[in-house]
Amino acid sequence: MPTNxxxxxxxxxxxxxxxxNYTIVRVDDKEIAQDLVQETFFAxxxxxxxxxxxASERTWLISILKRKIIDHYRKINSNKGxxxxxxxxxxxxxTEGDWLEERVADPFDKNAEGDIENEELxxxxxxxxxxxxxxxxxxxxxxxxxxxxxxxICNEFDITASNLxxxxxxxxTAMAECLEKNWx
Amino acid sequence: MxxxxxxxVSCEEAKHICDKNQYGEASFLExxxxxxxxxxxxxxxxxxKRNTKLTKIIxxxxxxxxxxxxxxxxKKKLQKEIN
Numbered sequence: 372m373p374t375n376x377x378x379x380x381x382x383x384x385x386x387x388x389x390x391x392n393y394t395i396v397r398v399d400d401k402e403i404a405q406d407l408v409q410e411t412f413f414a415x416x417x418x419x420x421x422x423x424x425x426a427s428e429r430t431w432l433i434s435i436l437k438r439k440i441i442d443h444y445r446k447i448n449s450n451k452g453x454x455x456x457x458x459x460x461x462x463x464x465x466t467e468g469d470w471l472e473e474r475v476a477d478p479f480d481k482n483a484e485g486d487i488e489n490e491e492l493x494x495x496x497x498x499x500x501x502x503x504x505x506x507x508x509x510x511x512x513x514x515x516x517x518x519x520x521x522x523x524i525c526n527e528f529d530i531t532a533s534n535l536x537x538x539x540x541x542x543x544t545a546m547a548e549c550l551e552k553n554w555x
Numbered sequence: 556m557x558x559x560x561x562x563x564v565s566c567e568e569a570k571h572i573c574d575k576n577q578y579g580e581a582s583f584l585e586x587x588x589x590x591x592x593x594x595x596x597x598x599x600x601x602x603x604k605r606n607t608k609l610t611k612i613i614x615x616x617x618x619x620x621x622x623x624x625x626x627x628x629x630k631k632k633l634q635k636e637i638n
Contacts, residue, residue, distance in 0.1 A: 379633060379637055380634075380637070382633065383626050383629050383630045383633060384626070387621050387626060387629060388619075388620045388621060391619060391620070391621050392618060392619055395619055401619070405621060405625060405629075408621075408629075409629055409632065409633075412629070412633050413632075413633070413636055416633070416636050416637065492612065492615070492616040492618075493616045493617065493618045493619070496612075496613060496616055496618050497618065512620055514578065515578075515613060516613070516618055516619075516620050517620055517622070521578075521580065536571055536574055536575065539574055540570065540571065540574050543574060543577075543606060543609060546609055547605045547606070547608070547609045550609065550612065551605075
C-alpha cells in the first residue's frame with residue numbers, strides 16, 4: 372500500500388471547498404463554516420507529526436473537521452445553558468397535554484431524506500471536481516457554481532472565449548461521467 | 556467546424572451550442588440550429604440529455620464554494636502558521 376504524504380501548502384486549493392461543503396450542511400452558516408475549515412487546517416498543521424500516512428490527506432482532515440464541528444456545537448450549547456428560558460405549556464385547552472414537539476408545524480418544503488441526499492450530492496460533486504485537472508476545476512467552479520461571466524473568467528485566466536468553452540466542455544464531460552455512477 | 560448550410564451544424568458545433576445553452580449564453584438562432592441537429596443526430600441527443608441532467612443536478616445540490624479572495628486570506632493565515 373502506498374503511503375500518503377502531506378503538504379499543507381496545497382490544502383486550501385485542494386480541500387477547502389470539499390471541507391466547506393461538508394461543514395455547511397452541518398452548521399448552516401457560511402462564516403462559521405469557513406472559520407471551522409480554517410481551524411481544521413491549523414489543527415492539521417499542529418498535529419502533522421501524528422499523520423501516519425495510512426489514510427489519505429483528505430480523510431485525515433475530515434476526521435479533524437468532525438471534531439471541530441462537535442466542539443462548535445458544544446460551545447454554543449454551553450452558551451445556551453447560561454440563558455436558559457423555561458417554556459410553559461400554553462393554557463389553550465385544545466392542545467393541553469400535548470408535547471411541545473407535537474405542536475410545532477412540520478416545515479412543508481423540507482424533509483430529512485432530501486437534506487441527506489443534497490448533502491451527499493454536494494460532497495459528491497466536489498469529489499468529482501477534485502478529480503479534474505487543476506485549471507479545468509477552477510474554471511468549471513467559477514463558471515458553474517459561482518456564476519461568473521464568460522468575459523470575467525477569460526480576463527482572469529487570459530484565455531479566449533472559445534478556449535474557455537473547450538475547457539468547460541471537457542470538464543462537463545468528465546463531471547457527467549464521474550457523477551453518472553451514483554447520481555444520474 | 557465548417558458547415559455549408561447555415562441551419563445544419565456539425566456534431567461538434569452542436570455540442571458547443573449545447574454547452575453554452577446550459578449557461579443561457581446561446582443565441583436564439585443557435586438554439587434553433589441545435590434543435591434541428593437534435594432531430595436527426597443520436598449522438599447530439601445523448602450528449603444534450605446528459606448535459607442537461609448535469610446542470611439540473613448541480614442546481615439541485617445547492618453546492619457552495621469559498622470565494623477566491625477568502626481562499627487567499629486563508630492561504631496567508633496558514634502560511635503564517637507554517638513559518
